[in-house]
Amino acid sequence: MVETYDADLKAKYLDLLSTKYDNEEKVATEIMNLESILHLPKGTEHFVSDLHGEYQAFQHVLRSGSGNVRQKIAALFADSLTEEEISGFAALIYYPEEKLQLIKNEFESKEALDEWYIATIHNMIDLVAFSSTKYTRSKLRKALPEQFVFIIEELLYKTDEDANKKTYYEKLVNQIISLGQADKLIVGLSYSIQRLIVNHLHVVGDIYDRGPEPEKIMDTLIDYHSLDIQWGNHDVLWIGAYAGSKVCLANILRICARYDNLNIIEDAYGINLRPLVNLAEKYYDDNPAFHPKMSSGEELTELEKLQITKIHQAIAIIQFKLEAPIIKRRPFFEMEERLVLEKVDYDNNELTVYGNTYKLENTCFQTVDRNDPTKLLPEEEEVINKLLLSIQQSEKLKRHMNFLMKKGSLYLKYNGNLLIHGCIPVDENGDMESMEIEGEVYKGRELLDKFEEYLRHSFAHKEETDDLATDLVWYLWTGKYSSLFGKRAMTTFERYFIKDKASHKEEKNPYYHLREDVDMCRKMLEEFDLDPDQGRIINGHTPVKEIDGEDPIKANGKMLVIDGGFSKAYQKTTGIAGYTLLYNSYGMQLVAHQHFNSKEKVLMDGADALSVRRVVDEELERKLVRDTNIGVKLKEEIKSLKELLAYRYID
Ligand SMILES: O=P(O)(O)OC[C@H]1O[C@](O)(COP(=O)(O)O)[C@@H](O)[C@@H]1O
Numbered sequence: 001m002v003e004t005y006d007a008d009l010k011a012k013y014l015d016l017l018s019t020k021y022d023n024e025e026k027v028a029t030e031i032m033n034l035e036s037i038l039h040l041p042k043g044t045e046h047f048v049s050d051l052h053g054e055y056q057a058f059q060h061v062l063r064s065g066s067g068n069v070r071q072k073i074a075a076l077f078a079d080s081l082t083e084e085e086i087s088g089f090a091a092l093i094y095y096p097e098e099k100l101q102l103i104k105n106e107f108e109s110k111e112a113l114d115e116w117y118i119a120t121i122h123n124m125i126d127l128v129a130f131s132s133t134k135y136t137r138s139k140l141r142k143a144l145p146e147q148f149v150f151i152i153e154e155l156l157y158k159t160d161e162d163a164n165k166k167t168y169y170e171k172l173v174n175q176i177i178s179l180g181q182a183d184k185l186i187v188g189l190s191y192s193i194q195r196l197i198v199n200h201l202h203v204v205g206d207i208y209d210r211g212p213e214p215e216k217i218m219d220t221l222i223d224y225h226s227l228d229i230q231w232g233n234h235d236v237l238w239i240g241a242y243a244g245s246k247v248c249l250a251n252i253l254r255i256c257a258r259y260d261n262l263n264i265i266e267d268a269y270g271i272n273l274r275p276l277v278n279l280a281e282k283y284y285d286d287n288p289a290f291h292p293k294m295s296s297g298e299e300l301t302e303l304e305k306l307q308i309t310k311i312h313q314a315i316a317i318i319q320f321k322l323e324a325p326i327i328k329r330r331p332f333f334e335m336e337e338r339l340v341l342e343k344v345d346y347d348n349n350e351l352t353v354y355g356n357t358y359k360l361e362n363t364c365f366q367t368v369d370r371n372d373p374t375k376l377l378p379e380e381e382e383v384i385n386k387l388l389l390s391i392q393q394s395e396k397l398k399r400h401m402n403f404l405m406k407k408g409s410l411y412l413k414y415n416g417n418l419l420i421h422g423c424i425p426v427d428e429n430g431d432m433e434s435m436e437i438e439g440e441v442y443k444g445r446e447l448l449d450k451f452e453e454y455l456r457h458s459f460a461h462k463e464e465t466d467d468l469a470t471d472l473v474w475y476l477w478t479g480k481y482s483s484l485f486g487k488r489a490m491t492t493f494e495r496y497f498i499k500d501k502a503s504h505k506e507e508k509n510p511y512y513h514l515r516e517d518v519d520m521c522r523k524m525l526e527e528f529d530l531d532p533d534q535g536r537i538i539n540g541h542t543p544v545k546e547i548d549g550e551d552p553i554k555a556n557g558k559m560l561v562i563d564g565g566f567s568k569a570y571q572k573t574t575g576i577a578g579y580t581l582l583y584n585s586y587g588m589q590l591v592a593h594q595h596f597n598s599k600e601k602v603l604m605d606g607a608d609a610l611s612v613r614r615v616v617d618e619e620l621e622r623k624l625v626r627d628t629n630i631g632v633k634l635k636e637e638i639k640s641l642k643e644l645l646a647y648r649y650i651d
């Protein structure tokens with residue numbers, strides 16, 4: 001029965017396939033094409049994480065391919081260009097529009113400029129050829145600026161250069177210049193080169209929060225040619241807010257207020273904060289614990305600062321109140337200790353948590369009824385409901401969140417590696433920690449799959465605000481067994497109101513010290529059905545403190561921690577601007593970014609020489625497409641095509 005069904009299905013599939021490949025030659029050509037692709041070297045993967053709204057730094061890393069663009073230029077033009085020229089050329093490729101302006105201003109005669117155009121266009125064509133050796137012609141064509149494909153291909157596939165066609169090629173380039181198309185061609189070629197140098201991008205989580213322009217990062221990612229995303233805890237917080245979780249919403253607003261980024265909400269996403277501002281003005285005053293953190297160079301008037309301080313308090317208190325009913329209705333979240341508002345001794349202004357009693361400072365409990373401390377005032381309730389409505393109606397946010405869902409997942413198995421933002425929750429013995437959800441116990445990979453299933457359910461049901469799926473999205477942000485949080489509890493309340501830093505400590509999951517161990521990493525790879533000899537785990541989330549001698553390469557290279565440290569607020573504690581990772585057919589390279597120069601500085605002296613590389617390993621055998629995820633798919637296609645050939649065309 002099953003067999004006939006399968007055979008039927010197969011025949012239907014092959015019939016469908018034969019509509020695309022409607023003669024024997026077409027099938028044969030495609031098989032040959034795919035077979036040869038399998039033998040090309042694998043494309044370069046680029047890994048970044050913890051972007052935290054730092055659009056400018058991200059742009060630089062993306063455009064420079066973490067130093068890969070410059071490296072290609074240096075390799076190709078080692079004998080013909082000086083270091084300075086190489087840097088200038090690199091800067092032109094990263095920021096072609098701006099750099100072109102700067103360069104053009106330097107020329108005094110048209111002839112000199114034309115000469116520069118000719119040399120530059122030729123160099124760029126050579127670089128395109130050099131950067132595309134791993135690709136098929138058709139893939140290269142897709143990466144070229146559409147309006148110039150014909151011209152570029154003519155120049156790329158030059159034949160007979162010395163004889164008959166020499167003047168033809170010269171004419172072509174001269175024509176481009178005299179018709180005023182040179183700038184457009186250079187800009188187009190620059191973006192093509194950027195695109196050719198990185199085949200696929202992995203964003204290992206935390207696009208949102210702390211930094212000023214996450215929405216611009218999202219727009220860049222939406223336009224990017226090939227990528228995947230592993231959600232970070234901060235991304236999930238935004239997904240949760242959009243999916244109907246009021247407590248997630250309160251959190252994103254609180255973090256925006258804390259980092260003086262409320263314009264992300266108001267200007268970028270068009271959400272009206274007026275109701276929240278009115279509430280804040282009515283109940284709150286200045287409070288040093290709620291002053292916004294500002295990055296250097298930023299200026300606020302006293303009045304602006306005061307207003308943000310008030311909003312910050314208003315939304316923090318709403319957040320603490322909203323947490324309580326969830327903790328109570330979900331005892332299996334094991335979060336009773338976080339019922340902080342109920343634990344406050346309002347007479348003595350003290351809090352007892354985890355067995356210790358602390359004095360509270362800078363409190364702002366004006367809207368807290370000590371007999372029912374977690375009850376929202378009707379106006380607080382109205383504010384959060386209005387905000388939820390308007391956040392769910394933001395077209396731009398909808399677009400960004402849909403994209404996060406489409407390209408994102410909690411973890412990803414890719415070319416034999418495991419990509420995950422936070423951790424795999426384990427206990428001190430290295431056993432997978434289990435969590436009971438609706439009477440079923442899950443652990444390891446199954447637990448993560450379950451989390452993702454609930455998250456997707458919540459996203460599909462935005463009208464539900466208090467169901468288990470929505471509560472679990474918040475759990476992913478802050479829960480003990482969350483693979484994204486990776487800590488035992490979040491001490492936000494203590495950070496605001498208690499001076500004693502001991503109370504701020506957030507204990508990490510044992511994963512974070514056990515991941516130093518090779519066997520533990522092997523075990524985790526096996527948990528995800530990956531080959532422990534070949535695979536590696538690629539993590540974000542925890543800033544690597546190079547300052548204290550911490551190494552991002554752990555467990556003999558089985559574990560790579562690439563928290564980009566893009567977040568300016570965290571660079572003091574890491575001593576570095578962060579790491580990114582490149583994986584080409586020869587192996588993996590970790591790139592340490594000492595600091596991200598401003599775009600202006602890069603434009604002036606092409607300065608990304610500050611990226612230091614450390615090679616994780618040299619693969620013995622060059623990796624080919626056939627060894628990759630895509631290779632597996634291509635092999636399946638080849639198999640089907642061969643079946644089609646036998647079934648339809650060969651008797
Ligand atoms: O430094 P901030 O912005 O107050 O945030 C601290 C909070 O951020 C977290 O570290 C989570 O953010 P990360 O994913 O960037 O680590 C919490 O554990 C902690 O409570």
Ligand SMILES: [Mn+2]
Nearest residue numbers: 206232233541
């Ligand atoms: Mn994180």
